[in-house]
Amino acid sequence: MSDDPSIVPHGRESFPASGPNSLASPWRRIAGRLIDSLILAVVVVPFAVPFVDTTDPSFTFPTWFVVLLIGVSGVYEVAFFALRGQTLAMMMLKVRAARFDDGHRPTWGQSAIRWLLPSAIAAVPVAFVSILSLLVYARMFWDPLRQGWQDKAAGMVIVRTA
Helix, strand or coil: CCCCCCCCCCCHHHCCCCCCCCECCHHHHHHHHHHHHHHHHHHHHHHHHHHCCCCCCCCCCCHHHHHHHHHHHHHHHHHHHHHHCCCHHHHHHCEEEEECCCCCCCCHHHHHHHHHHHHHHHHCCCHHHHHHHHHHHHHHHCCCCCCCHHHHHHCEEEEECC
16 A cells, blocks of 8 residues: 555644545554454464463463564564554554654654554553553544554554545
């Protein structure tokens, strides 16, 4: 999919109400996040299966597995955003990331920021921080441009392609 530089927004009114380049709904975006999570699980979980001890009730995944999951997640999301402006799930759901200032595909730096913000917050093992990581995404429900904190920090909006 090519960039659409016709998006040069100045606010919510700069986006069409529906169709291409309209703001993606939060529900479509949540569905995309869930699908991407399933894709990552299918890729990464088979590596951990030989190490899972189902007889040990206190079993936790080894650190190397968590690092592998985080690494694969980062490479997947950052590369797809920087190279295509959308992950596999976003392609299926017909949405893409666009730079807020000019509508082009996100840069590598913007893509990394967008992935890093929720990942860094979720990595802190404190229950309150887990709630904060949900708020990173939940912001899109009340934001006029439907931006989560990760979108805002990276200077992106998520728009429909069809």
